[in-house]
Amino acid sequence: MNRRINPDKCVACSTCVVQCPVAEVTSKFLGPRMLGPASERFRMLNSGEDDSLSYCANCKNCDISCPQGVEVSNINMLARAEYCRENRPSFRDWILAHGELEAKLVSYFPSFLVNFGMSNPISKLVLDMVGVSKKADLPKFASKQFPAMFKAYKQPENLTKTVVFYPGCFIKAYAPQTGIDLVWLLNKAGYRVESPEVFCCCGTPLYTNGFEADARKNAVKNLEEIAKWRKEGIPVLSLCPSCQLMFKSEIPAFFPELAEGMETTALGDAMEFILGCIDRGELDLSDADTTPLDIIYHAPCHLRAQGIGFPGLDILRRLPGIRAVNADAGCCGISGSYGFKKEKYDIGMAIGSKLFDTIKDSGIRQVATECGTCKVQIIHGTGNPCDHPLTILRQRLDKGV
Secondary structure (H helix, E strand, O other): OOOOOOHHHOOOOOHHHHHOHHHHHOOOOOOHHHHHHHHHHHHOOOOOOOHHHHHOOOOOHHHHHOOOOOOHHHHHHHHHHHHHHHOOOOHHHHHHHOHHHHHHHHOOOOHHHHHHHHHOHHHHHHHHHHOEOOOOOOOOOOOOOHHHHHHHOOOOOOOOEEEEEOOHHHHHHOOHHHHHHHHHHHHHOOEEEEOOOOOOOOOHHHHHOOOHHHHHHHHHHHHHHHHHHHHOOOOEEEOOHHHHHHHHHHHHHHOHHHHOOOOHHHEEEHHHHHHHHHHOOOOOOOOOOOOOEEEEEOOOHHHHOOOOOOHHHHHHHHOOOEEEEEOOOOOOOOOOOHHHEOOOHHHHHHHHHHHHHHHHHHOOOEEEOOOHHHHHHHHHHHOOOEEOHHHHHHHHHOOOO
């Protein structure tokens, strides 16, 4: 099947170049227009690949800004996948792409030992030698992963409505409490939560690092499970904007044969769903903690690319006592695993500098964002605490936390 995206809709206006955070800070990247639509015409003639393709962060800012609706980032990702079929990705890229597998392996050991093993100077030097920057702060594994926490969690017996939670690999391994916070809130709104263990990584880190076959296997498994719940009319929710975007736009582009006849948008935004619960009166905010709290909010690029607004920010602004400010300062620079790579760490930090300065200059200590790796990058770049908006919502409603 021809998986090419027609580049001829591009009118060479260069809007994407102006909005590209990578092109703004480094000359190593030719820019989204040149590496996307312009180079695609040469790829069709089998004329080879430009080395700067690997510098595309897949942040989607080119797609967001394109007035013609050209899927520039997907053109780049398809080209990268084609290149990696002939040129095996590095061991470093394998490590960064297969976090879910690594999480399964380390789950047999105490998390404090694993995290120390990853963060001590000797380990950082070894990782640096294989291409993971020793200057980067990698996410820490949780002491108990989400599947185990969810299995032990006791939901109320009298719930008549059901939703399904797709945790994704970041919630599973690094932020399971955020997933439990969602379960608590959905229970409070009257919904019983299912979270089948068959769900696996959405495939974003796999595909962007060149492991197309592994990403396809995961897509097949996830879509089959989602289809079961969809037939029953039960929504499937995610807390991760990147997971949501993978199902909404990337699986149809990367694996169109899988998306044919399937409603891949069935993976919904959990914050949008919670906002609906508030609007319907299922979740009451009137008894929330009213202690004054200022929050500065960062909208992840992959959330902005979906065009659904900022439901997390909307929820924060509805909470009594909270003043929530939109940072509106562009990309944080991490782009999944991009900013952890040795040759891209400084690029990622340069991209994120505007956001870091905005947060520091605001004088606001508490930061909120939906993306797990954005959270890691913000903490690394500012030293400020950063939480998912949903966690802040649960803290305001559950005074026993």
